[in-house]
Amino acid sequence: MRLLVLGAGKTGKLVAEVAAEHGHSVHVLDATENKDGAALTHPFVTGFDVVIDFTTPESVITNMRACLAVGAKMVIGTTGWYEKLADMKALAERRGGSLLYGTNYSIGVQKMFALARYFTTALKESGYTFSIEETHHTSKVDAPSGTALTLRDNVASVLGNTDIRIEAHRVGDAAGTHTLIATGPNDRLLLTHESTSRKPFAEGAVRAAEWLSTHSGIYDFQDVVEKL
Template sequence: MRILVLGVGKTGKLVAEVAAERGHSVHVLDAKENKDAAALTAPFVAGFDIIIDFTTPEAVVSNMRACLATGAKMVIGTTGWYDKLDDMKSLAERRGAALLYGTNFSIGVQKMLDLAKKMSAALKDSGYHFAISETHHESKLDSPSGTAITLRDAVLETIGSNNEVPIHATRTGEVAGIHTLEAIGHGDRLLLTHESKSRRPFAEGAVRAAEWLASRTGVYNVREVFDKL
């Protein structure tokens, strides 16, 4: 496939490397080359089979508007833009485009979310309450992380949305990502933790998602399809 990667941060660079390793033709655009999505003209976008975005919350919406309007296929690994999700879904559906988005493309994280639902279901009637902590590198812009919010949603889906599940976010050093769900009882505490040792699982998941999406149209959350990637 011909893949366009938007964003040359640490994850974006790794996405490009993984895509090339898997035999795809890759072109990368950085922020200077694509200010306000100016590079994403219809003829340029038409030269690619799929687009993977790992930019910033400020840039990603403009990128989606430009690309989805042409009927393009996009995998969005950027988080922090979900207040515009309904608009982007509508645009993709009107234009016959394809959009696959998610807060985390790591298969390990997706399995953690499943385990979090089982853990909270098992403990919800036993006097436990739940909290989440997450730690990321200093350059991560959104806080709390999209993954932490998704984790909270998974717990609330099980214990009821009227409950409180606080999130504590820390930004320090070069941490790729640590997420912990804590179940706190009267005399004990249970922890479910996912620790990323590198960004490679995110990159590999995003490229596999692009390969899956290439033959489809419509709008998908990675939570719905991760077991097919």
């Protein structure tokens, strides 16, 4: 498979390494090579089977507009852009592109989302209140993280409301920690996912690209993770 990776940051580079380990042909574009999406011409983009984006909230929309407009298949690992999600879905539908997006491509985090729903269901009638804490590296642009927002949405789907406090921290080179906290009158229960490496994010993104290469349409990673 021919993969185009947009973004040469820590995660983007790791995605390229994992993709090569999987036997795929990989081309990486960094921000200087793709200023304002200038490199994403029709002939260039259509030379790849799937495009994976790990850039920034500012760049990803430009990249999606260029790639989806020519019917490309895209896996989006960038977060902080979901106010434009409806527009990007509509563009993909109009131009025959395929879009797979998600706030976190770690399989472990996806399991945490499922556990969070069970955790909340088990405790919601026992007087507990729920909050979320997350910690990431200092260069992460969006706060709270997309993962924390998805975790909140999973809890909210059980509680029936979104009044769930999220506390975000940015520390050093932290790969990412998310904790769902249930606080009762006399105790607290914590459900935590702590990343010790970015490799699970990269592995998940490459597996998502492999899956998307044989499918068409628009997908949330949460909805397809069990099919990978």
